[in-house]
Amino acid sequence: MAESKIVQACLILIGNELLSGRTQDKNLAYIAKGLNEQGIQLGAAHVIPDVPDTIIDLINKARAEYDYVFTTGGIGPTHDDITSECVAAAFGVGMYQDAETVALMTERVEARGEVMNDARLRMATFPEGAVLLKNEISAAPGYKIENVFVMAGVPRIMQTMFDEAKKHLDGGSKVLARGLAMDLGEGTIADALTALQDRYPDIDIGSYPQMRDDRRFMVSVVLRGRDAEQLDQAHAETMQAMRDLGGNPVEEDPETAQASAEPE
Numbered sequence: 001m002a003e004s005k006i007v008q009a010c011l012i013l014i015g016n017e018l019l020s021g022r023t024q025d026k027n028l029a030y031i032a033k034g035l036n037e038q039g040i041q042l043g044a045a046h047v048i049p050d051v052p053d054t055i056i057d058l059i060n061k062a063r064a065e066y067d068y069v070f071t072t073g074g075i076g077p078t079h080d081d082i083t084s085e086c087v088a089a090a091f092g093v094g095m096y097q098d099a100e101t102v103a104l105m106t107e108r109v110e111a112r113g114e115v116m117n118d119a120r121l122r123m124a125t126f127p128e129g130a131v132l133l134k135n136e137i138s139a140a141p142g143y144k145i146e147n148v149f150v151m152a153g154v155p156r157i158m159q160t161m162f163d164e165a166k167k168h169l170d171g172g173s174k175v176l177a178r179g180l181a182m183d184l185g186e187g188t189i190a191d192a193l194t195a196l197q198d199r200y201p202d203i204d205i206g207s208y209p210q211m212r213d214d215r216r217f218m219v220s221v222v223l224r225g226r227d228a229e230q231l232d233q234a235h236a237e238t239m240q241a242m243r244d245l246g247g248n249p250v251e252e253d254p255e256t257a258q259a260s261a262e263p264e
Contacts, residue, residue: 005172006226008043009035010062014073014083015153016049026155027072034162039171040068050074055086063090063148068169070162073153075142077119087150088127097125098132104139133164144168173226178235179254181220182247185209189219192241200234202227222254 017023032042062069074083101124106116123140130143142151142161151161197205203225225231242249
């Protein structure tokens, strides 16, 4: 694998409940972090409603532009779970019922004293050409078709499907991160960060103001890039630039940095 190989993915979060605010998404961060561990950068994320044309159009656009596409939501048993039908339409294929999945789901359903019905059978119906992604929690699998991975919206179930999806991914060079935090405001450090960004165009430099638990106002700076040596050099220069401005920067785990809703 070439060191400079860049692989990008797009995430499509499907569901009216996300757009209405009834459900808070918990999948984006998990997927983004998991992809980065595989050497895949999440290049875009979209939240869209349960509207067939919207789903179909975006899937076709995304699968042409990105190496991988992941969708969450809309593969349950109810009338508004239309993702699979939309994926089939996007690829121009029919749908089929997987006998092994039907048998496994029937066994699970009957063990609970319930009856397998047409609604539940929807979760055993997939676009032709789909490769199934096992789901040990509810037995109803997700699936992949070409470079599109279709997963449930329920976080715990999505995570089991995503773990299966990783077996089919070919990543590139990982994005590395270094962080620091200081007691200077963004207005004070803005020009210095601009100059550093100009010096290191291949590194993404972001600043994130936040109020800490001890009520101190701090700014975290996170640097992300693929060249470890260059990243270390840029990080050291950023630390020194903050000292030159009168700050007291300290190294910080970049995972702890978070944007504040109330910047300076």
